Amino acid sequence: MYDEKVLEEYINHPKCIAVGECGLDYFRLPEDEEEKKANIAKQKEVFIAQIEFAKKVNKPLIVHVREASNDSKQILIDYDTKQVGGVLHCYNASEHLLPLAEHNFYFGIGGVLTFKNAKKLIEVLPKIPKDKLIIETDGPYLTPHPFRGKRNEPYYTVFVADKMAELLEMTREEIDNLTTKNAIKLFKEFSSLS
Numbered sequence: 529m530y531d532e533k534v535l536e537e538y539i540n541h542p543k544c545i546a547v548g549e550c551g552l553d554y555f556r557l558p559e560d561e562e563e564k565k566a567n568i569a570k571q572k573e574v575f576i577a578q579i580e581f582a583k584k585v586n587k588p589l590i591v592h593v594r595e596a597s598n599d600s601k602q603i604l605i606d607y608d609t610k611q612v613g614g615v616l617h618c619y620n621a622s623e624h625l626l627p628l629a630e631h632n633f634y635f636g637i638g639g640v641l642t643f644k645n646a647k648k649l650i651e652v653l654p655k656i657p658k659d660k661l662i663i664e665t666d667g668p669y670l671t672p673h674p675f676r677g678k679r680n681e682p683y684y685t686v687f688v689a690d691k692m693a694e695l696l697e698m699t700r701e702e703i704d705n706l707t708t709k710n711a712i713k714l715f716k717e718f719s720s721l722s
């Protein structure tokens with residue numbers, strides 16, 4: 529059950545820098561057609577409510593997208609999220625979402641980039657505008673290679689940074705500076721952090 533009162537209770541805490549994670553997940557939908565429709569409608573309704581809330585409190589969104597790229601993109605554009613922007617967390621490598629870079633969305637890259645089967649993400653990575661790249665953990669899940677399967681911790685993000693440097697033909701230092709700068713920009717510009 530979505531209850532905005534719960535969000536209101538925490539939103540002004542100094543450590544609260546964003547709204548989320550929220551978004552659409554069509555990976556596990558009910559099989560029954562009617563139930564499926566109702567589930568999708570409810571997900572959209574709650575997502576839109578959280579978008580409006582983020583805009584009201586002027587904080588960026590942390591957005592989860594799983595097998596719902598079209599609807600997610602449509603909603604983020606239709607509801608004019610540019611003023612707050614946000615992160616497409618664990619970016620799913622859908623090229624369909626790339627235009628969201630122009631709407632102030634950053635692309636959260638995690639451990640998946642280091643996986644042997646990460647073909648799609650490896651291919652799409654250079655197409656993400658550099659000023660929209662962010663590194664994330666998604667701990668305790670998606671632990672980078674060579675620690676895949678272990679509990680994920682923020683200190684493993686160095687493996688993501690190494691892989692990103694290799695793929696973008698940049699130095700590790702350049703990746704560190706770039707992704708740090710991007711994160712600070714997003715979370716400072718649209719939040720009360722100072």
Ligand SMILES: [Zn+2]
Nearest residue numbers: 549592617618
């Ligand atoms: Zn998620």
